[in-house]
Amino acid sequence: MKLAVYWTGSCGGCDVSFLELGMGLLEVLSRVEIVFWPALVDAKRRDLERLPARSVDVTLVNGVIRTAENKEMVEILREKSKFLGAYGACAHLGGIPALANQVNGVTEIVFGPGFRPGAPLGEAAEDAPPELLPEALSLDEVVPVDFVVPGCPPPAGLIARFFEAAFAEAISPGRIFAGEKALCEECPRTREDRRLTRIVRPHEVQPDPEKCLLDQGIICLGPVTRAGCGAACPKGGMPCTGCLGPTPKAGDPALAMLSALASLVRAGEEGESAFPEENKILDSLVDPIGTLYKYSFAKYGRPLLKLARKRQEVRA
């Protein structure tokens, strides 16, 4: 099986994640021919361009699409591949880097007004960093995506499941290599008191090791996120932040979770007199966008954001 792996806007964790397979990696390597994988094998863009169309069996792209070069590269990969998949949360949903979409002109904010990416002083123009796209995008907004191996990074079990399917040539289009049910399915924590009487951030409390984190006021996205990781974070005392993406019928995971959270909030008996206290609890949810759209902002938050941008332009 001819395999290509490419890394766009990403932290590199996805490339490293293959090591999670442990000894299983040896078998994988014995059964694939790496035609392109810059992190492992020295091959350049021109080598890739030389390949015939659809000559790569499977390509895995990890990372968000952030630069013009990212876009060009995945377009080439798309052309050369029979199957192209989003590997990891960034390619799947935009991931954490896509939260930058919240601000207009991020480079100006970081590097100061008037900043434009260009060649370093005294360097040749072709060494200039590529142009930034106006927005960070998920892979499927740039090229058609055949399947997804989700996660930040994908957990070993799901990677293995993917290779099994790939070797069996059983990748059905649109498949997401994760559970259909929500993460709570595999979470060992006990759920008793389904009320949110307060909202706290994970560092503010020492959570009870047995009880559901949500019941303890910690925003856990488990109920809206696909199972598949074995509830690794909740088991370790940290809330699920949604890296495996929403369950098939959840729709926009942030809004689905928003509705669930607001429904669970209680400040004593429900009624008009409890409104101010309920509002206080809701107000104490710090950074709702960053919390609820942590990985999914590019895919789900962007349409609204576009509206807002347009609105701002019109007003300006």
Place this chain on the structure above:
Amino acid sequence: MERILYFPGCALKDQARGYEEASLAALAKLGYEVKELPRWNCCGTVYSLAQDELMRHVGPVRNLIRAQEEGADEILTLCSMCYNTLRRSARFVEDPESLRRINAFMDDEPDYRGGVEVVHLVQFLEEIGVEKLARAVVRPLHGLRLAAYYGCTLLRPKEVAVDHPDRPEILERLVSTLGAEPVLFPERVECCGAYLTVPRPDIVRERVGEILRSAGLAGAQALLTACPLCKFNLEERRPLGAPRIPVFYVGEALAWALGVREIPAEIGKLLSTGVTG
């Protein structure tokens, strides 16, 4: 010896000197080393009820800062007025915004961080516990019908009350522990007139008459108080015809029973014979 930090206030160094001496002697007998709060200032006397009078909290909070410098988390008070003012200010600055503003007022002082509790002698004794106290009693006040007069500042507002504002029993428990017979009377929780004594002595005289009448009707032989102003009013504003009931400080009765202060003759003669000593 356990060490406790103690805030005296003005009256305890003047008219109520005997209250301080007796109380400190009794506490020493009970095994407490009492340290006077260094550089203490006026408690503030009357807690301000106006929302915008932040300045009036500066004095009390400065005392709390002194306690903080001593590394203490508790200050003992004897005068119930000091107790009331200090404890209410301590409650007031539990609100972070109020604390911030008070601290901002006092740039020459270290910031108060909160957490110093103000306790009154009666609470302190209650914590020591009836058993320990009873064991320390060497001259039980048997036969004495002793009525506790709470007044206002130990009971109101609710946030600082040493017991239920309408039916307190904390002082009666102490009286029983000291061997005397507690006497309940309806006026024991009502105001003596307080500082109205300066502008309106007529009103205070009327009040004191009612209090003494009520206590007398209940058969009180002596009154106990923790407030120098109550004592002043009960003694100095007694109207003609009102029963003459002697008034003592809580700490004094304690000191008698613990054997660290002489029992005055007028009380001594009321005690059942053969049980002193």
Place this chain on the structure above:
Amino acid sequence: MPEIKPRIGVFVCHCGKNIAGTVDVAKLAEAASRFPGVVYATHYEYMCSDPGQALLKRAIKEHRLSGVVVAACSPTMHEETFRKAAEEAGLNPYLVEIANIREQVSWVHSGPKATEKAVRVTRAVVEKVWGDRPLEPTEIGVVRRALVVGGGIAGIQAALDIANAGFEVLLVERSPSIGGHMAQLSETFPTLDCSQCILTPKMVEVSRHPKIRILAYSELEEVSGFVGNYRVRIRKKPTYVDPAKCNLCGECAKVCPVRVPNEFDRGLSLRSAIYIPFPQAIPSTYTLDAENCLGIVPLRCGKCAEVCEAKAIDFDMQEEILEEEVGAIVLATGYELYPKEAMAEYGYGTVPDVIDGLEFERLLSASGPTRGEIRRPSDGKIPKEVVFVQCSGSRDPEHHKPYCSKICCMYTAKHALLYRHAVPAGQAYVFYIDIRAGGKDYEEFVNRAMEEERILYIRGKVAKVFREGEKVVVWGVDTLTGKRVEVRADLVVLAQAVVPSPGTEELARKLRVACGGEGFLKEAHPKLRPLEALTAGIFLAGAAQGPKDIPESVAQASGAAAKVVALLSRPKLEHPPEVAEVDEELCSGCGICAPQCPYGAITVDEVAHVNEILCEGCGTCVAACPSGAMSFRNVGDEQVLRMVRAALEVEGAGV
């Protein structure tokens, strides 16, 4: 989305000129004919008329319609009409929807914009029908018996009404006798009937009724099931006296060495361990109170059995657990008075001559501890000055109960009046804040107390009550003159707040019935469904739902009974099928849905389950479900989103 191509028919009603006068109905029908999924569209003068319905039926058959939209008046008017018509034509009624183009279009708009809106509204409803599935209502059987919990006047009335309609009733009462607080009362306002005289015939009627089974000295342990099909477990405590043998001779009580406060007399008298609460008690038998008996196992005294000639005493009697099935439940658990021990300012219940309203009832009652003479508890003297304190513990959100207890104004007036009758030389004072005498002949009654009996009403709340010598001093105020007043009284009667009887909240939890903040049982709707709990098949009667006087309790009890009878008379119960459902393939069992349901219709194990019968169809759980595993029949997310998009479509208006 259904795989089969939809065949939707649109029927635009003119409603005479009501719609057609504003909306261009021809244009609407023409536009509708071009909506995706629509195979037939027409307009007609009166769709609800017989010819209109015939037109609908014919079209359903001729065009093999898979769904129908009637663009007409509000669905509250004729949804049923058109659904029935469609059913007759062989189309599942749940595939018929109304587009409201009258109340929400033609009557409120004008000009071409009205037609445009009508098109959008109709277009959206067509999208809904596209997504609708055929549904069938669920049918359930009914157990034709009722359970009434609580044997006070409300429970008695409900039991009698249900039984007289021919249904069996189980009447469960916690204490040894039915009768409730009404049995303790002296006379009742405003008529001054003797309370027992009007109550005891009803008690006897209950005891003789062939359809009523009284389970006294019993408590409801557990409830499961749902409307029409409840299973209940009732714990019947042993009375150690066989009611069939007991001839009420009373010899047992005479020899019993135990003396404990008599609950029926509110502790103003003593009773023995074996006792009858009051002579007319039903069931008519003595009860041995095991808690106060010197000892049953092992037997420590046994004197009662020795003197019992009827051999009615059975020390081997055991507790029984009864399991019964009932179709409906009436809760009539009644009230208690807020304890005077909670009233710090009025002496914490430590002053013997400060008593509560029910204690005063016992003093007034001819069967009471003083045989109806007003004698105060401390020394048995006849009080010459009596102070009545209204709102004692009521209307005091800061320390006690925030609500008005409703009955105290009236019973205080009655107390003061009866006191004056009993002690003509006595003076009665009533401290009040407001007089709430809103009932038939109530205002007149209060006036009588004031005018004829010269009872002094003083408008002000009492601040403090304390004992001074033989007197009870009351500090009050007359806010009308602005004077403080003090009364040195002989007796003070506190009109204590009415609170739910102890255990109400626990019972409510067992039944999944809501309690309000103050612990009273909560009705399904404060205005429109005041007789029933939110849980179908459970009804409320009497003061357990909120402070109530006797006529109101009786009225509510009869109302609840009528509802029970209506329910039990139905051959089958039908439950609308438009409810929530769970896709078990998608549900992770996170459990967020369950607490959203006010009906307790959702249980969660590995996955969530919706009890279709309990679900009332609000859909709150569906919106709360984060994973999308919970859905709503015929109001699916995708369906609604298609409606939204269709309503907004730029070209959608087509006019």
Place this chain on the structure above:
Amino acid sequence: MPEFEPRIVAFLCRWCAAAGADLAGTSRLQYPPNAIPIRVNCSGRVEPQWVVEALKAGADGVLIGGCHPGDCHYVVGNYKTRRRIYLLRRMLAEMGIEPERVRLEWISATEGARFAQVVSDFVAELKRLGPLHGNGGRG
């Protein structure tokens, strides 16, 4: 250019708000035709995603009509909605969309006049805010 006519989707609960809208009709109260009503059993059924989808699909504003506190036919559905919409509005504001575009109103079955007033006020407010979709001249 014709005046901007905001487009509104109105999710109305069947027992209160929709009945109030019907009463406005019975009372022949005229109000702007900008709101397309969609009837649901309870405001508690309204999902934040519906609101956002409506905005994305071209609505300039979304109205949710429910029963007054304490009057919900399903007892507590409107309380859930209130909290959901409260949090949603906060999130919209953080995204840069005026939260005023999403309105939750308590309208009882007897408040026909109030329903008409709410729609009129909302239309006026949205006119003030301008079109969400940039081109006010459309449609």
Place this chain on the structure above:
Amino acid sequence: MAGELSLSRARLEAPFVRKVEELSGQNPYACYQCGKCAAGCLFAEHMDLLPNQVIRLLQLGDEAVLQAKAPWVCASCLACTVRCPKGVDIARIMEALRQMALRQGLSPVQFHLDREYPQIALVGAYRKVTP
């Protein structure tokens, strides 16, 4: 107090009422005039207005309340405050009224310095003559 008051929205929203609310942190409209404050006030017989009447005048927007002697007779003993069924801190309202007068330099209080007083009596009493 006899007399006539013509009521209007402007009167009911009088700035001095707002000022009292602000200084006291209390809502006079929470009072339902039960009079429990007055019933337990041991100084009421010396007051020209009962505590509940003071609040009533605030509810009515009657500026006559600013001339009342009652706040100066009030000893801040808080018996009313702890008993009020509606949780109105009446003592704070009295204090607010005193403050408003004091800040205009007005105080009807006169001292009777007839003997040596404890400091706390003097410091306390000074509060009634200085803002």
